[in-house]
Structures are given as structure tokens and as C-alpha cells.
Amino acid sequence: MRRVQGRERKDPVDKRTIAEPYKIKVVEPLRATTRDYRAEKIREAGYNTFLLRSEDVYIDLLTDSGTSAMSDNQWAGMMLGDEAYAGSRNFYHLEAAVQEIYGFRYVVPTHQGRAAEHITSQLRIKPGQYVPMNMYFTTTREHVELAHGIFYDCIIDEAHDPANPHPFKGNVDLAKLDRLVQEKGRDAIAYLSLAPCVNMAGGQPFSMGNLRQVAAWARRHGIPIIFDATRAVENAYFIQQREPGYAGKPVREILREMMSYGEGCTMSSKKDNLVNIGGFIATNNEEFFVQAKEMVVVYEGLHTYGGLAGRDMEAIARGIYEMVDDAYIASRVRQVEYLGSRLREAGIPIVEPVGGHAVFVDAKRFLSHLPQEEFPAQALAAALYVDSGVRGMERGIVSAGRDPVTGEHRRPKLELVRLTIPRRVYTNLHMDVVAESCIALYGERRAIRGLKMVYEPKKLRFFQARFEPIVP
Ligand SMILES: Cc1ncc(COP(=O)(O)O)c(C=O)c1O
Numbered sequence: 001m002r003r004v005q006g007r008e009r010k011d012p013v014d015k016r017t018i019a020e021p022y023k024i025k026v027v028e029p030l031r032a033t034t035r036d037y038r039a040e041k042i043r044e045a046g047y048n049t050f051l052l053r054s055e056d057v058y059i060d061l062l063t064d065s066g067t068s069a070m071s072d073n074q075w076a077g078m079m080l081g082d083e084a085y086a087g088s089r090n091f092y093h094l095e096a097a098v099q100e101i102y103g104f105r106y107v108v109p110t111h112q113g114r115a116a117e118h119i120t121s122q123l124r125i126k127p128g129q130y131v132p133m134n135m136y137f138t139t140t141r142e143h144v145e146l147a148h149g150i151f152y153d154c155i156i157d158e159a160h161d162p163a164n165p166h167p168f169k170g171n172v173d174l175a176k177l178d179r180l181v182q183e184k185g186r187d188a189i190a191y192l193s194l195a196p197c198v199n200m201a202g203g204q205p206f207s208m209g210n211l212r213q214v215a216a217w218a219r220r221h222g223i224p225i226i227f228d229a230t231r232a233v234e235n236a237y238f239i240q241q242r243e244p245g246y247a248g249k250p251v252r253e254i255l256r257e258m259m260s261y262g263e264g265c266t267m268s269s270k271k272d273n274l275v276n277i278g279g280f281i282a283t284n285n286e287e288f289f290v291q292a293k294e295m296v297v298v299y300e301g302l303h304t305y306g307g308l309a310g311r312d313m314e315a316i317a318r319g320i321y322e323m324v325d326d327a328y329i330a331s332r333v334r335q336v337e338y339l340g341s342r343l344r345e346a347g348i349p350i351v352e353p354v355g356g357h358a359v360f361v362d363a364k365r366f367l368s369h370l371p372q373e374e375f376p377a378q379a380l381a382a383a384l385y386v387d388s389g390v391r392g393m394e395r396g397i398v399s400a401g402r403d404p405v406t407g408e409h410r411r412p413k414l415e416l417v418r419l420t421i422p423r424r425v426y427t428n429l430h431m432d433v434v435a436e437s438c439i440a441l442y443g444e445r446r447a448i449r450g451l452k453m454v455y456e457p458k459k460l461r462f463f464q465a466r467f468e469p470i471v472p
């Protein structure tokens with residue numbers, strides 16, 4: 001594959017490059033640093049990439065959350081912010097965009113996704129109830145547990161195997177759902193929380209076929225589906241590309257069909273919606289809507305702004321229409337695949353297939369000389385930063401935290417470093433720099449030492465934990 005700022009069509013007849021469907025109008029300089037400087041900075045940051053200053057990072061692949069480049073249309077919308085406390089016109093634009101594109105009737109804005117999760121968990125979970133999810137997400141599970149609910153993993157087993165090439169590793173295993181109902185009874189289940197493009201599995205989509213079956217199961221048992229719609233458009237793109245019957249169908253229609261199987265969703269707009277801040281709850285359940293509106297005023301702000309400025313709601317509304325542009329979403333997901341293909345060609349172990357928002361390096365295989373107690377993914381993310389100033393994120397034993405009942409480390413099968421690609425921000429030459437750094441490190445992998453944790457926060461420990469190298 002040519003190293004150019006576009007990607008090549010798979011179609012052997014037409015080998016022409018497809019470029020990004022936008023041009024760059026504003027740029028932000030990047031700062032290069034030396035290796036010694038970075039070694040000092042990561043030490044000061046306790047070997048945790050979350051604790052680095054962004055100005056010390058060269059290419060920032062920590063997250064795709066809130067890091068998108070907004071369009072000129074979104075920036076123009078920011079100038080039309082109606083900063084009224086109540087009834088801002090931008091709220092009505094947001095509401096209309098969600099109704100039109102996601103298809104849910106009622107909308108409650110929140111300042112970001114976890115606020116929507118907080119309100120939903122508190123209102124919809126009775127203590128002791130289970131919430132089946134297609135793999136955990138850190139904040140979602142935390143809010144389930146804070147509401148005294150119990151997380152239940154119902155994703156297919158293939159999702160826990162980084163090398164398994166299943167095209168829809170985000171699928172739900174219906175036998176696991178059946179088992180839960182048989183053992184605990186229907187009333188022990190609060191709702192099904194389904195995430196498109198499952199973050200912790202590597203950005204893996206579910207298929208429409210699987211979703212239809214899950215929806216039929218849920219209807220039969222009277223259990224609502226509440227999506228975590230954070231990366232739903234990326235999932236819609238994979239359905240378009242991989243699922244029979246959907247080729248050539250606009251992602252906009254696919255997304256609408258996906259959402260039609262749910263009662264509602266929580267949303268972190270900081271991803272698919274192409275903005276730097278925001279989120280919402282959307283639902284067709286009027287009773288839940290009324291309760292959520294009552295609760296949002298306690299934690300976020302009035303129900304027509306939910307912790308957001310008018311200008312932020314306008315940017316989300318416009319981003320919602322932009323995200324369903326087929327050319328945009330193809331370009332976004334193909335850039336992720338481009339980085340994945342460079343690593344794959346070099347023999348670096350990554351999660352296959354490559355997901356929608358990030359390439360996940362398999363630290364277990366990359367650093368096979370380190371046991372999981374020495375935090376291989378944490379060590380690899382730190383080493384990558386020292387090598388090139390590229391910032392990724394640990395997604396392994398540190399992220400998994402401790403079991404609330406036993407207090408023991410949870411030991412996920414996946415021990416990964418996530419290289420997360422912000423939307424419309426970097427070019428493929430940046431991806432080449434990232435790939436070259438991973439390749440160089442792979443050559444020197446035996447020199448990477450394990451870490452010990454010297455500070456461990458009680459909740460969501462990966463954000464602030466501190467480490468030191470293990471001295472042999
Ligand atoms: C799948 C998923 N759900 C929920 C959230 C929570 O969203 P936020 O960061 O906006 O609070 C995130 C990111 O944090 C996410 O990736």
C-alpha cells in the first residue's frame with residue numbers, strides 16, 4: 001500500500017486513491033521533544049499516559065473522545081449559540097437532530113456520556129438487579145455498580161480472543177442471556193445495555209442480524225434495550241461493508257434501523273457527534289424521560305441545557321448531520337484500518353479485525369516476557385511515549401480494576417494498548433510515524449521492563465494510578 005494521505009480502493013479495477021472528503025483550514029503546531037525529555041516526563045507522570053501534559057505529547061492517540069476537529073459549519077454554529085438559561089434555540093436544534101437521525105422522541109442533554117449513564121443507572125436499576133452488557137465499559141459499569149446493580153457480560157466468546165477474525169465480535173451471545181434469565185429470573189434484569197463498536201473489545205461492531213435476534217429475545221421477556229450509542233455510526237459503517245443486504249445502503253438508514261430496536265440510548269457526543277464536549281439521553285419512554293428531566297436539574301442543569309452551553313448544543317446538532325455522511329465515515333474508519341495494516345504487515349500483534357476508532361496492540365503477545373501482574377500494556381504505552389512522543393492508553397488489567405466483592409484484580413483476557421484516532425485530525429503520515437515507532441519498539445521489546453503500582457485510586461484507577469519500573 002502506498003504511504004500517501006489517502007487510502008486505496010480494494011476494487012482491483014480502480015486503484016485510485018480516495019482522499020479525505022475535506023480540506024484543512026486551520027492548523028495547530030505540534031511540538032517535538034527529545035527522548036531524554038520524554039523519559040523524564042513519563043517518570044514524573046508515574047508511567048501513566050493520562051498524567052502527561054498534552055504539550056509534551058507529539059501525536060496524541062490517547063482517545064477519540066472530545067478530540068475531533070470540528071467543521072467550519074460547526075464553528076459557524078458556535079457563533080449562533082443562544083446562551084439563554086431556559087429554552088435555548090440550540091436545544092431545539094439538538095432535539096430535532098436526534099429525533100431525525102437517531103429516531104428517538106425525547107432528548108435530555110447532559111455534559112457528557114457518563115452523566116447520561118449516571119442518570120440512567122440511578123433511575124432504571126433496582127439494587128441487586130443485573131445489567132447485561134456486550135463487554136464492560138469502565139464508566140458504564142462503574143455507574144451500574146454505584147446504583148447497586150451487577151454487570152453481566154453477554155458478549156460472544158470470540159470478543160475475548162484478540163486474534164479471532166470474527167467480523168462482528170460485538171455480537172451478543174443469546175445463550176448467555178438465556179442462562180441469566182433461567183438462573184435469576186426476568187425481574188432480576190434491569191435492562192440490556194448494548195454498545196455498538198464495543199470499545200474494550202477493540203472497537204468491534206455487532207451485526208444487524210444479531211441485533212434483531214437480541215431485540216426479539218428482549219421483547220419476548222419484556223426487557224428494554226438501552227444503547228450506549230457512543231460509536232453507533234462506526235458500527236453502521238461496518239454493517240454496510242460486511243453484512244449481506246446492507247451494501248450500498250446509506251449509513252444514515254442503517255443507524256436509524258439499529259436504533260429502532262432500542263427503547264433509547266445514552267450518548268457521549270464527544271465521539272461520533274464530532275464535538276469536544278456533550279452528551280444526551282434519548283428515549284421513546286415518556287415516563288423515563290420525565291424522571292430523567294427531573295434528575296438532570298439536580299446534577300447537570302435545566303433540562304434544556306443539561307450542563308452545556310447553547311453553542312455546544314449547536315455544534316452537536318450540526319455534528320449529528322455530518323457524522324452520517326457516507327464519504328466522511330468511510331474515510332474515518334479506513335484511516336484506522338490503514339494504521340492497523342501497517343502494524344499487521346510488520347508482524348506486530350494487534351486485535352483483529354481492526355475496529356472503528358482505534359488500533360489495539362496486543363501487549364500480552366508483544367511483551368510475552370512480562371506476566372500480567374507487571375502491567376505489560378501500561379509498560380508498553382509508557383515505552384511508546386518515550387520512543388516517539390506518541391501517546392496511547394492501557395486497556396488491560398489496570399483498566400479492569402478490582403472485583404467489588406472479592407477485592408482482587410480482575411484479570412481480563414485482553415491486555416491491550418489502544419492507539420485511538422481522533423476524527424479529522426491527523427493525516428496518514430502521522431499514522432506512519434506511529435507505525436514506525438511501534439515497529440522499532442517491537443525490535444527492542446525484550447528491553448521493556450515491567451511496572452509495579454505504587455498508587456491506586458479506589459475508582460476508575462487507570463486514570464490516576466502511578467507506577468514505577470521493576471528493578472531486576
Ligand atoms: C463506550 C463508551 N461509553 C461511555 C463513555 C463515557 O462517555 P464520556 O467520556 O463522555 O463521559 C465512553 C467514553 O468515556 C465510551 O467510550
Ligand SMILES: N[C@@H](Cc1ccc(O)cc1)C(=O)O
Nearest residue numbers: 062063064065138139199399
Ligand atoms: N470514552 C473515552 C474516555 C475514557 C477513556 C477511558 C475510560 O476508561 C473511560 C473514559 C474513551 O474511550 O477514550
